[in-house]
Amino acid sequence: MKQYFAYILPLAMLAACSQAGLDADDHGHSHRQAELADHSHSHDNKIISSAHAQDDAPKGVIGTESLGGGFYMLTGPGGNIGVSTGDDGVFVIDDKFARNGDEIIKVIKTLSNEPIRYVVNTHYHGDHSGGNSKMKTTGATIVAHENVRARMGIDFENKLFGRTVKAVPEGQWPTLTFSENTTFYMNGQTVHVIYTPNAHTDGDSIVYFKEANILHMGDNFFNGLFPYVDVDSGGSLQGMIASHQTALDLIDDETQIIPGHGPMATKTDLKMTQNMLIDVQSRVKKRLEAGESLEQITAGKPISDYAQFSSFIDEDTMVKIAYISLAKAK
Numbered sequence: 001m002k003q004y005f006a007y008i009l010p011l012a013m014l015a016a017c018s019q020a021g022l023d024a025d026d027h028g029h030s031h032r033q034a035e036l037a038d039h040s041h042s043h044d045n046k047i048i049s050s051a052h053a054q055d056d057a058p059k060g061v062i063g064t065e066s067l068g069g070g071f072y073m074l075t076g077p078g079g080n081i082g083v084s085t086g087d088d089g090v091f092v093i094d095d096k097f098a099r100n101g102d103e104i105i106k107v108i109k110t111l112s113n114e115p116i117r118y119v120v121n122t123h124y125h126g127d128h129s130g131g132n133s134k135m136k137t138t139g140a141t142i143v144a145h146e147n148v149r150a151r152m153g154i155d156f157e158n159k160l161f162g163r164t165v166k167a168v169p170e171g172q173w174p175t176l177t178f179s180e181n182t183t184f185y186m187n188g189q190t191v192h193v194i195y196t197p198n199a200h201t202d203g204d205s206i207v208y209f210k211e212a213n214i215l216h217m218g219d220n221f222f223n224g225l226f227p228y229v230d231v232d233s234g235g236s237l238q239g240m241i242a243s244h245q246t247a248l249d250l251i252d253d254e255t256q257i258i259p260g261h262g263p264m265a266t267k268t269d270l271k272m273t274q275n276m277l278i279d280v281q282s283r284v285k286k287r288l289e290a291g292e293s294l295e296q297i298t299a300g301k302p303i304s305d306y307a308q309f310s311s312f313i314d315e316d317t318m319v320k321i322a323y324i325s326l327a328k329a330k
C-alpha cells in the first residue's frame with residue numbers, strides 16, 4: 001500500500017524529491033492531499049505545461065511484473081499499465097502521465113521487438129492517458145470509449161475538489177472510439193473491451209483477455225482502497241459497483257486482475273471491495289433517507305470501521321462520494 005501513494009505523487013513534488021536525491025516512496029505518505037489534486041486534475045495546465053520539469057523527473061520509475069504468457073503489468077507513477085506481447089504486435093492498456101511516455105516505450109521495447117499497435121485508455125484521466133502523444137509517435141492507434149475523447153476536449157469544474165480541469169491538446173486524444181463494446185483479435189487472444197457506464201467516470205472500459213483470463217479494471221477498481229469516483233465527470237458509486245458485477249460475472253477464481261491502482265488482485269479481492277462499497281452505500285443511503293444532511297452524515301462517522309481502506313480518498317470523502325451519487329439518483 002505504501003507504494004501506491006507514490007504512484008500519483010504530483011509532478012512538482014516528484015521533481016523536488018528527485019532533486020533532493022530522495023526516493024519518492026520515502027515521501028508518499030505525507031502528500032495525500034496533493035496526490036489527490038494530481039489524480040483529479042491530471043489534465044490541468046500545471047501538469048500539461050510542466051514539460052520543462054520532465055528532465056527533473058526520476059529516471060527508471062516504472063516496474064515490470066510478468067503475468068506469464070507474454071503479459072505484463074507495468075507499475076510506478078499513475079495507473080497500472082497492462083501489456084500483451086506476441087507475433088501480432090504489442091497491445092497496451094493505459095499509459096500513465098505524459099512525463100512517463102519515453103520510459104514506457106523503452107520498457108516495452110525490452111519486452112517485445114514487435115511494434116506497439118494499440119493503446120486502449122480505460123478512461124480520460126491523465127494518469128492513464130497522459131502518455132498518448134508519445135505512444136502515437138510509435139505508430140500506435142489510441143482507442144477509447146467516445147466519452148473519453150469528448151472529456152479530453154472540454155474544460156469543466158471538478159466540484160468535489162474545487163478545481164477547474166482543463167482540456168488537453170488534441171494530440172493526446174484517442175483516434176479511434178467506440179460507443180458500447182469492442183473486441184480485438186490479437187496474439188491468439190479475444191480481447192473484450194467492455195464499456196461500464198457511469199462508473200469511475202462516464203467513459204470507463206474494462207479489458208478482458210479471454211484465453212489468458214486476465215482482466216484490466218482501470219480505475220473502476222482501486223484494490224483494497226476507497227476509490228476515487230469522479231462524480232463531476234459522470235461517475236457514480238452505483239455505476240462502480242455495477243462495473244464490479246460486470247467483471248465478477250465474467251471471471252473465475254483463476255483470473256488475474258490488474259486494478260487501476262494497487263497490487264495485482266483476484267476475484268476474491270474484487271468481491272471484497274465490492275462488498276465494502278455496497279455496505280458504504282447502504283449506510284449512507286439509510287441516513288440520507290432519514291433526512292440527514294451531508295454534514296450530519298459525515299459527523300456521524302458512519303464508515304469508520306473501514307478506515308483500513310483509506311487512501312487519498314479518506315473516510316469523509318468516501319461518504320461524500322456516496323452521498324453525491326445517491327442524491328443525484330433520487
Ligand SMILES: [Zn+2]
Nearest residue numbers: 079127219260
Ligand atoms: Zn488513476
Ligand SMILES: [Zn+2]
Nearest residue numbers: 123125200219
Ligand atoms: Zn482515474
